[in-house]
Amino acid sequence: MGDARINLELVFDPGKPFDLPHCVLGCNSLRQLKVDAGDGFVRSPSPYFAATNLQRLELRPVRIEKGCNVNLGKLFSSFKSLKCLWLRKISGVKSITFTCPSLESLLLSNYDDELCNISILQEKLQDLGISWCSKSGGKSLTISAPNLKKFYFGGSAVDYYNCMKDFPHLFPHLFNAEMGLLSFPTHQASSKHIFDKILHSIQRAKCLTINECFVQVLLEQGCLPFLFDNLEHLTVRRSSRGVQVLPLRSLLRGIINLKHLTVSCLTRGFANVTNSMPSREFTCKMGHWESQNVMFTRQLKKVTMELFDREDEVELIKYLLKNAEELEVMEILYTSPVSSDLITEIRKYDQRG
Numbered sequence: 001m002g003d004a005r006i007n008l009e010l011v012f013d014p015g016k017p018f019d020l021p022h023c024v025l026g027c028n029s030l031r032q033l034k035v036d037a038g039d040g041f042v043r044s045p046s047p048y049f050a051a052t053n054l055q056r057l058e059l060r061p062v063r064i065e066k067g068c069n070v071n072l073g074k075l076f077s078s079f080k081s082l083k084c085l086w087l088r089k090i091s092g093v094k095s096i097t098f099t100c101p102s103l104e105s106l107l108l109s110n111y112d113d114e115l116c117n118i119s120i121l122q123e124k125l126q127d128l129g130i131s132w133c134s135k136s137g138g139k140s141l142t143i144s145a146p147n148l149k150k151f152y153f154g155g156s157a158v159d160y161y162n163c164m165k166d167f168p169h170l171f172p173h174l175f176n177a178e179m180g181l182l183s184f185p186t187h188q189a190s191s192k193h194i195f196d197k198i199l200h201s202i203q204r205a206k207c208l209t210i211n212e213c214f215v216q217v218l219l220e221q222g223c224l225p226f227l228f229d230n231l232e233h234l235t236v237r238r239s240s241r242g243v244q245v246l247p248l249r250s251l252l253r254g255i256i257n258l259k260h261l262t263v264s265c266l267t268r269g270f271a272n273v274t275n276s277m278p279s280r281e282f283t284c285k286m287g288h289w290e291s292q293n294v295m296f297t298r299q300l301k302k303v304t305m306e307l308f309d310r311e312d313e314v315e316l317i318k319y320l321l322k323n324a325e326e327l328e329v330m331e332i333l334y335t336s337p338v339s340s341d342l343i344t345e346i347r348k349y350d351q352r353g
Contacts, residue, residue: 005032012040017063019043032056041091053081061089061110073097073119090115098122108132109155120145131155137185143201149173151202154180161197170201177205181214192221199226206230212238215247225254235262245312249292258296261320262304263313289319297324307334314342321349 004027010018018037024030033054035042041063057079064072072093076085077100084105090096095117098106103122109131117140120128125145129152132139140160148171163170179202185191195218202208208231215236218224224247234255236248248263303320307313321330332346 003031004029006030007034009036009038010040011038014039016040017043028053030054034058036060041089052079054079055081056084057082058086059088061091062087063090064092073099076100095119116140118142123147126150128152131180132158134158134183145171147173150176151205152178152180153198154178154182156183157181157185157194157198159185159194161194163197163201170203172204174202174205176207177202178209179214180209180211182211184217192223195221195223199223203228204230207233209235209237210251212236212247215251219247219250224250227254229256231255232257233260234258235264237264245316249289249294252296253292253294255296257299259299260302261296261300263306264304265306286315286319286322289316290323299326300324301326302329302331303327304331304333307332314346317346318349321346
């Protein structure tokens with residue numbers, strides 16, 4: 001019998017459970033299993049029926065029922081060949097520890113507020129995605145993944161963030177990091193310590209995508225500028241208000257080897273973030289940029305910027321055209337008409353002729 005793949009999309013009444021069939025979990029030829037229980041939920045299976053050759057598993061929603069003694073982390077560690085695990089809408093459990101020996105990709109998203117502690121102790125893990133939308137405090141995240149290459153952290157920042165390795169480089173092989181955090185701890189005294197740890201954990205990334213609201217919070221907490229000496233590709237996702245120049249400037253001051261810069265708009269669903277700070281009245285002229293003696297322009301080759309008719313944006317564009325000597329491409333995107341006078345003004349600073 002060849003390799004088996006099963007994809008189940010179920011229609012249930014709200015709250016109705018679905019038990020994974022033992023004959024499926026015990027099938028040695030099963031390689032990929034995806035179960036979407038819709039408005040119901042997948043009931044956690046017994047570890048005695050864990051498929052020994054399963055390589056990819058995706059479950060949503062996943063619920064541990066009260067009175068059930070299943071250890072969710074221990075359950076998945078019994079899948080000796082599992083390389084990819086996606087769990088969405090986890091409920092009914094307060095703590096999870098992942099120690100699956102073969103796991104290379106792990107995605108966790110949409111937990112209920114009961115889940116307080118996540119520990120990820122994965123030697124072979126390369127791709128990690130965490131989206132933790134929490135309404136209460138006391139959340140803890142521990143990560144030990146020395147071979148991590150791709151890291152997404154979105155939703156709510158946790159109150160306790162631990163990476164089991166000494167500074168300065170927590171993830172030495174990290175290539176791509178995305179910080180999609182939209183809400184933050186209310187305990188201001190400990191927030192800087194948490195944010196410093198997060199920054200250290202992504203310091204070696206070559207590609208970084210970060211939300212503008214998170215950059216604002218980092219600035220307010222005194223975490224910027226921060227040295228990203230390995231960063232080559234930076235994307236800053238902002239709200240429709242336009243670029244906030246002070247946070248962006250502080251972020252760029254810590255970057256010395258940048259090659260591609262993108263300043264883009266967040267998707268419509270994130271345009272009005274409740275944690276976003278109010279827009280500053282400060283306007284950063286081109287001369288102010290030049291007085292900062294920033295180093296990110298030395299190797300800059302490509303810039304993509306969405307224009308929202310703000311003076312700060314135009315001044316930054318003019319500064320880059322004049323001072324980024326290696327610049328090859330400047331893409332300016334806009335949704336509303338731009339005056340011919342503004343286009344002529346910008347072109348004056350194009351040193352490439």
